[in-house]
Amino acid sequence: MKSVRALSVAIAAALTLCGAVLPLRAASIAETKHVTARLIADTKAVEPGSTITVAVNKRILAKWHTYWQNPGDAGMATTIAWKLPDGASAGEIQWPAPKRLMVGPVANYGYEDEVTLLTQIKVPDNIRAGDNFPIQAVVDWLVCEEICIPEQVTLDLSLPVVAKGMSAGISTREIESARAKLPTENAWPFSASVANNKIELVAASGEIKSADIASAQFFASEWGVIKHAADQPLRIENGKLSLSLEPYEAKLPKSLRGVLVVSERNGGATAYAVEAPLTGTLSVAQTPSTPMRAVSDVGLLTALLFAFLGGIILNLMPCVFPVLSIKVLSLVNHSRMGYRQRHMHGLAYTGGVLACFAIFAAIVLAFKAGGAELGWGFQFQSPLFVMLLAYLMFAVGLSQSGVISFGGSLSRLGAYGGNDGYGMSFLAGGLAAVVATPCTAPFMATALGFAVSQPAPILLAIFVALGLGLALPYLVLCYFPALLRFLPRPGPWMERLKQALAFPMYATAIWLIWVLAQQAGADAVAAALAGMLLIAFAAWLLSSAGKRWRLANYGAAAATLLLAIALGFIFVKDAEAPQQTASSNPRYEAFTPTRLDDLRAQNRPVFVNLTAAWCITCLVNERVALERANVISAFEAANIAYLKGDWTHRDPAITAMLAKFGRNGVPLYVFYPAGASSEPVVLPQILTPDIVLREIGQTKSARIQN
Amino acid sequence: MLKKMIATAAISAALVLPAFASPEVGKEAPAFTARTADGKTIDLKSLRGKIVVLEWTNHECPYVRMHYNANNMQSTQKDATGQGVVWLQIISSPPGKQGFVEGLEAIKVNTDRKAVPTHTVLDPDGKVGRLYAAQTTPHMYVIDAKGTLVYKGGIDSIPSSRPDSLPKAVNYVRETLAALAANKPVPNPSTRPYGCTIHYGS
Numbered sequence: 001m002k003s004v005r006a007l008s009v010a011i012a013a014a015l016t017l018c019g020a021v022l023p024l025r026a027a028s029i030a031e032t033k034h035v036t037a038r039l040i041a042d043t044k045a046v047e048p049g050s051t052i053t054v055a056v057n058k059r060i061l062a063k064w065h066t067y068w069q070n071p072g073d074a075g076m077a078t079t080i081a082w083k084l085p086d087g088a089s090a091g092e093i094q095w096p097a098p099k100r101l102m103v104g105p106v107a108n109y110g111y112e113d114e115v116t117l118l119t120q121i122k123v124p125d126n127i128r129a130g131d132n133f134p135i136q137a138v139v140d141w142l143v144c145e146e147i148c149i150p151e152q153v154t155l156d157l158s159l160p161v162v163a164k165g166m167s168a169g170i171s172t173r174e175i176e177s178a179r180a181k182l183p184t185e186n187a188w189p190f191s192a193s194v195a196n197n198k199i200e201l202v203a204a205s206g207e208i209k210s211a212d213i214a215s216a217q218f219f220a221s222e223w224g225v226i227k228h229a230a231d232q233p234l235r236i237e238n239g240k241l242s243l244s245l246e247p248y249e250a251k252l253p254k255s256l257r258g259v260l261v262v263s264e265r266n267g268g269a270t271a272y273a274v275e276a277p278l279t280g281t282l283s284v285a286q287t288p289s290t291p292m293r294a295v296s297d298v299g300l301l302t303a304l305l306f307a308f309l310g311g312i313i314l315n316l317m318p319c320v321f322p323v324l325s326i327k328v329l330s331l332v333n334h335s336r337m338g339y340r341q342r343h344m345h346g347l348a349y350t351g352g353v354l355a356c357f358a359i360f361a362a363i364v365l366a367f368k369a370g371g372a373e374l375g376w377g378f379q380f381q382s383p384l385f386v387m388l389l390a391y392l393m394f395a396v397g398l399s400q401s402g403v404i405s406f407g408g409s410l411s412r413l414g415a416y417g418g419n420d421g422y423g424m425s426f427l428a429g430g431l432a433a434v435v436a437t438p439c440t441a442p443f444m445a446t447a448l449g450f451a452v453s454q455p456a457p458i459l460l461a462i463f464v465a466l467g468l469g470l471a472l473p474y475l476v477l478c479y480f481p482a483l484l485r486f487l488p489r490p491g492p493w494m495e496r497l498k499q500a501l502a503f504p505m506y507a508t509a510i511w512l513i514w515v516l517a518q519q520a521g522a523d524a525v526a527a528a529l530a531g532m533l534l535i536a537f538a539a540w541l542l543s544s545a546g547k548r549w550r551l552a553n554y555g556a557a558a559a560t561l562l563l564a565i566a567l568g569f570i571f572v573k574d575a576e577a578p579q580q581t582a583s584s585n586p587r588y589e590a591f592t593p594t595r596l597d598d599l600r601a602q603n604r605p606v607f608v609n610l611t612a613a614w615c616i617t618c619l620v621n622e623r624v625a626l627e628r629a630n631v632i633s634a635f636e637a638a639n640i641a642y643l644k645g646d647w648t649h650r651d652p653a654i655t656a657m658l659a660k661f662g663r664n665g666v667p668l669y670v671f672y673p674a675g676a677s678s679e680p681v682v683l684p685q686i687l688t689p690d691i692v693l694r695e696i697g698q699t700k701s702a703r704i705q706n
Numbered sequence: 707m708l709k710k711m712i713a714t715a716a717i718s719a720a721l722v723l724p725a726f727a728s729p730e731v732g733k734e735a736p737a738f739t740a741r742t743a744d745g746k747t748i749d750l751k752s753l754r755g756k757i758v759v760l761e762w763t764n765h766e767c768p769y770v771r772m773h774y775n776a777n778n779m780q781s782t783q784k785d786a787t788g789q790g791v792v793w794l795q796i797i798s799s800p801p802g803k804q805g806f807v808e809g810l811e812a813i814k815v816n817t818d819r820k821a822v823p824t825h826t827v828l829d830p831d832g833k834v835g836r837l838y839a840a841q842t843t844p845h846m847y848v849i850d851a852k853g854t855l856v857y858k859g860g861i862d863s864i865p866s867s868r869p870d871s872l873p874k875a876v877n878y879v880r881e882t883l884a885a886l887a888a889n890k891p892v893p894n895p896s897t898r899p900y901g902c903t904i905h906y907g908s
Contacts, residue, residue, distance in 0.1 A: 074842040074903040076865055104906040106841045142867070147804040148902040150768050150867040223898045249728070249859075249896045660891055677863075677876040679884060680893075 030153035034061040034143045039135065039155035043169050045162040046133045049125040056080060056139055056155065057116045057174045064145040065110040068098035070221055070258075072109040072228040076142040076150070078117065083136035087124030094118040096181035097259045097271035098219055100228070107229035108144075109219055116178035129163040183259045183273035190272075192256040194280035199226060199245040201256065201274065210236040214265045218243050218274065220258040224250030252278060300458060303450040304465045310444030311469020314436045317616070320470070322504040323432045326400070327425075327474055329494055329501075332484055346478025348422040350471035352429020357467035360433075361460045380614035381650050383519040387528045387568045389434065390512035394532050395539070396431075397505030400498055403539050429471060435508070436470060448664040511616075518613045518648055520572050527571035531564035538564075587632065591645030593653055600676045605640045607696065610654055610668040612647040617685060618667040625687035634693055640671075671695050728839040728858070731895040735847070735855040736837045740796075743812040743826040748794070755851050757791045757886055759879060761823065762798060762835065764805025764843035765815045767902035768867045773844060774819045776869040779861070782879055783822045791883060795823035798835030800907030805843065806830060832906040842901035848882045848892075857882040859897030866900075 029038050035058050042053040058078075060066060067075040082090040095117065098109040127133060135157045142150050188203040201218055216234050220226045227246040235242045241262070256278045263269045314320050327349065331342075380386060444466065451462035477483055509532070517525045538557040589595060591608060599606045609626065611618035625631060635642060645654040647666050658668055661682055669683035669692075681695050729736050735758075739749045750758065761779070763770050773779040783793050797812065799805035807815060812826045829835055838847060838858075848857035862875035878897055885892045 074899070074901060076867070076900065103903045105836065105839070106903050108903065144903060146905060147766065148768060249898070660893075662891055677881060679888065680890075682890070 028155045028157050030155055032143075032151045032153060034064050034149065035059065035066070035141070035151060035153075037139060037153050037155060038174075039137055039157045040172055040174055041135070041157060041159060042172070042175050043159065043167050045160045045167045046123045046127075047162060047164050047167045048123060048127050048129075049164070050123050050167065052121050052123060052159075053118055053175060054121055054135060054137075054157070055116045055118050055172075055175050055178055056137060057114070057178075058111075058141070059114050060112060060143065061145075062113070064143050065101055065108070065112045066115065066141045066143050067108065067110040068219065069093070069095050070109055070219065070223050071142075072100070072223075073106045074103075075108045075110060075144060075148070078139065078141040080117065080119065081138040081140075082119070082121070083138070084121065085124070085127065085133060087126060088133075089122045091120040091122075094120075094178075094182055095259075096178055097183055097261050097269075100217060100219070102229070105229060109228065116174045116181075118175065118178050118182070127161050129161050129166070131161045132158045133161050134158045181271065183271040185273045187272050190256075190260075190274050190276040192274075192276040192278045194247070194252065194278065197247065199247055199252075199256065199278065200242055201245060201260070201276070202240055202242045203260065203272070204240045206239040208236055208239050208241045212264055212266075213241070214263045216241060216243055216260060216262045218245060218258055218260050220245075220256070222250065222253065222257070224248045225253055225256070225258075252281070254278060300454075300461075303447045303462055307444065307447035307451070307462045307465035308469040308472075310447060311466040312472055314444070314466075314470050315473050317436065320432055320436045322501050322508070323428065323435055324474060325501055326396075326498070327428055327432075328477060329498055331474075331477055331481075332494065342478045342481065344422055345425045346475045348425035349429040349432075349478075350468070350475050352426035352431075353433045353471040354429075354464060354467040355426075356430040356433035357463045357470075358460065361463040365456050365459060380515065380612070381519075381648070383516055383524060383572050384568055386512050386516045386519065386614065387524070387531070387572050388565070390509045390516065390528060391531060391535055391564065391568075392431070393435075393505050393509040393512065395535055397502040397509065398536065398539050400502035400505060402499065403536070403543060432470060433467065444665075450662065451664065512614075515614045515648070516572070524572040527567045531567045534560045534564035534567075587635075588642040588644040591643040591654065591657070593657065596643060596672075599641045599643070600672055600678075603674050603676065605638060605674045605678075605696070606643060606672040607635065607640050608643045608645065608657075608668070608670045608672070610645040610647060610658060610666050612666050614648060615666045621667060621669075621685075621687040625689050625692050628689045631689050631692050634696060638696060640696060729837075729847075729855055731855050731858060731892075733855060734853050735849040738834045738837055740827045740829055740834050743807075743809040743828055745809060746825075748825055748827060750849075751853075753792050754853050757786075757789075757851055757883065758849040759786055759791055759793045759883075760838065760840075760847040760849070761793065761795045762838075762840040762843050762845040762904065763795050764797065764799055764902060764904070765807070765819075766804045767843045769901035770843050772867050772869055773861060774821065776872055777820075778869075778872055778877070779844070780819070780821050782861075782877060786879070786883055787822060787824055789883065789887065792825075793823040794825050794827050795821070796827040796829055796834055796840070798829040798832045798840060798904050798906065800830050800832060800905070803905045803907070804902070830907070832904075835904055835906060840899075840904055842899045843904060844901050845899040845904075846879050848879060848886075850886055856886065856892050857895055858899075859894070860899045860901075863894075863897070865898065 029036065031037075037059075038057045040055045040057055042055075046052055056078075058066060067077050069077050071077050078093075080090075080093060084090060096111075096115060098111060101108045101110055101112070121135065123133065137155045137157075138152065139155060140150070140152045142148055188205045191202050191204065193200050193202075213234075213236060216232070218226070218232060225248060227248040230246040233244045235244075243260075254277065255275060257275050260272045260274050261269055262272070315324055331345075447462055447466065451459045454462070513525055513528055516528055538560040541553045541557040541560065544553070588609070591610065596606060596608065609618075609622075611622070613619075634640075645651070645657065647654045654666075658664060658666070661668060661670065661680075667685055669685075669687065671681045671683060672678055673681070683695050684691060735750065737750050739747055742748050761783075765771070765774075770779075787793050795816075797805060797807060799807075807828075809828060812828065815821075816823070816826060827834065834840075838845075840847075844861045846857070846859060846861050847855060850856045857878065859878060861879060862872070862877045864871040864875040866875075876894075878894055881894065882892050
């Protein structure tokens with residue numbers, strides 16, 4: 001039996017080797033009006049477990065062309081769908097280098113006359129000698145000259161299976177010449193960088209000479225990375241070849257991939273496979289088609305009004321309320337102050353607020369000019385700032401508690417001791433503005449989102465409107481003291497309240513230290529707490545200063561304060577943004593744009609929460625809404641993927657996501673119902689469980705109602 | 707004589723080359739006036755206050771035919787114009803090239819395939835096409851009521867000439883119009899156009 005079988009295999013192999021006997025087995029041919037296509041293998045028979053190369057060879061009618069993997073401005077890449085026996089698999093198409101074909105101003109990447117596309121096929125182990133190994137390729141292409149025709153052919157090839165060691169490779173002209181045209185891998189070290197809004201591709205072999213090279217052309221593997229039709233100025237110096245490429249419509253990739261074709265003066269051409277990490281970024285102003293930011297149909301007036309309203313509402317936010325209360329208290333205390341003085345205090349406070357907002361605006365503008373983007377609350381992304389603010393809160397708290405009792409200190413932030421008190425009112429205004437930043441009030445988000453997309457004067461105007469809104473309630477009280485009548489009469493309660501208001505200050509300091517812990521780690525926390533100890537010590541020195549040692553005590557207090565601040569500079573460094581992983585909390589994953597796209601492509605509904613440790617509004621929303629048991633179970637029931645983006649540190653991906661929704665600060669809550677093309681729903685900035693359930697309920701109302 | 711020729715060449719190059727810079731999304735859409743198939747003149751500026759869709763087309767191109775045979779383009783037109791959107795179909799094929807039509811034929815083609823654009827613009831000299839750097843048919847652009855270009859690119863997300871791709875594809879024009887109606891940012895403001903190359907006359 002065995003010998004019979006071996007004989008039949010040998011006969012089959014012999015017949016196949018003769019080739020001519022079974023022409024249809026060797027290559028299947030299909031013809032269309034414009035293309036003759038053949039399927040060819042590099043062997044006459046396959047062995048179990050081997051890898052063979054098959055080729056789709058296309059002969060194209062003169063003047064017509066088909067396309068490369070990136071077809072350029074128009075056109076369509078050829079695709080091959082393989083139908084193979086179980087266990088067999090086909091690799092990607094190995095594309096020979098294309099030509100750039102210009103049609104007027106439109107550049108296409110493709111092939112004329114003839115092209116051979118190679119693919120490797122893995123033959124499984126479990127096939128038996130004597131059987132057949134059928135290969136079918138359904139090939140789709142677009143062939144164009146003046147007009148374009150999509151064509152499809154089905155090519156079949158069946159190879160006999162022979163025992164290991166029995167197959168005979170054959171050399172065909174098509175496959176050999178296709179192999180010769182494949183881009184050479186790893187021949188030259190390539191690097192790519194972005195500068196002045198051009199992509200610079202450099203091949204540094206050290207031996208490239210301008211005398212040898214006639215021209216060079218780079219083809220990017222993906223559509224839209226470079227402008228297909230643009231000139232690519234070539235420079236060759238010191239053995240280096242560099243091409244200047246124009247970025248196009250697609251987002252800059254992390255790595256520049258493609259083929260570099262170098263034409264030599266002797267008439268030859270060589271293709272090199274390019275894969276080089278792309279460094280640098282486009283400057284914002286000239287990024288081709290910056291993604292639509294703040295397409296918000298908010299007009300300038302609406303934005304100004306929103307900013308103003310948002311500013312007023314900020315007064316009620318937990319960050320600002322204590323500071324404002326202190327100011328209002330002292331106003332009550334000095335209700336007999338002259339009109340002029342009161343007005344001056346109101347104006348000084350307003351001036352402080354506005355000065356602070358003008359500084360924010362200037363910083364945002366400076367960063368914008370440098371190509372970076374900052375958002376509302378950006379200063380909280382600096383741990384050093386967070387620490388200094390914790391110090392300030394602690395010091396204000398101490399003064400409220402009455403620990404510091406000497407004149408001219410922070411305790412007089414709320415005081416009115418004659419003209420010099422105006423300075424304190426100014427500082428209080430600045431303080432209010434600074435502590436307001438971790439809060440985002442309703443209306444503000446829209447206004448600020450609009451502001452950052454605008455030129456400098458408008459941006460400044462919107463910040464000023466916000467500041468005016470913040471300063472307004474106090475200013476009104478200064479000008480209309482009659483309103484103070486609604487408050488209880490001055491009395492001992494005021495001292496009690498003043499002391500009581502120290503506790504929100506301490507609480508704020510604790511929160512800031514917690515933020516610092518997330519940003520810069522345990523060492524920074526220890527340094528900051530030591531700094532606070534020093535501040536308390538300095539306060540004690542100051543308050544216990546007798547007349548005789550006053551100067552010495554003042555000096556010692558100042559030295560202690562400086563030491564406290566120095567601690568910050570030494571120990572508080574921005575830790576590397578911790579890799580946000582899902583492992584710490586299985587309920588959510590870290591937000592990345594790719595993850596979002598993946599989940600949406602999988603048809604899953606996605607809830608995106610962009611937050612920051614320093615954003616109080618965000619933390620409150622999570623506690624009262626997103627982490628409620630009924631919300632959590634509703635997420636699970638509807639199989640909603642929960643992505644959380646932490647903006648505690650600067651993160652351009654999150655800034656970009658915010659900008660996509662016309663926002664400039666956290667929080668941002670977006671729900672994407674299932675389906676890759678579903679309309680995202682933006683939730684309000686102040687959440688309740690009901691709001692969240694209602695918004696996500698749209699996709700699964702049936703289940704929730706049950 | 708030679709000098710004059712060089713000068714002419716330089717000037718025409720200067721005129722032609724910058725004209726093919728692709729207009730930027732987020733900026734004002736380039737203004738144009740052009741002749742329509744029914745012999746009128748249309749001025750883009752006069753359409754301020756309305757959302758405008760530009761559809762480059764060539765009724766013989768297989769991609770265009772696929773979208774019309776599957777009733778995809780017509781239903782997009784119908785839904786858009788139903789919401790008050792002005793839909794301008796633009797034909798930039800020069801005489802002698804595929805897709806070139808005179809006014810009467812353009813109207814007949816649309817009647818036959820039940821297309822319902824607001825107007826069909828005839829652009830045989832490629833003036834409008836070059837202004838918008840239209841490369842393919844179809845190639846789609848959306849301009850908002852303020853005259854800002856908010857979308858440019860393909861009709862949908864799957865470059866294909868087979869109708870079986872349609873149910874899976876995201877129709878970018880619908881997506882853009884929905885975002886504008888909801889006052890939301892356009893999710894995909896610039897995408898890859900696909901289809902037949904537009905052959906501009908010289």
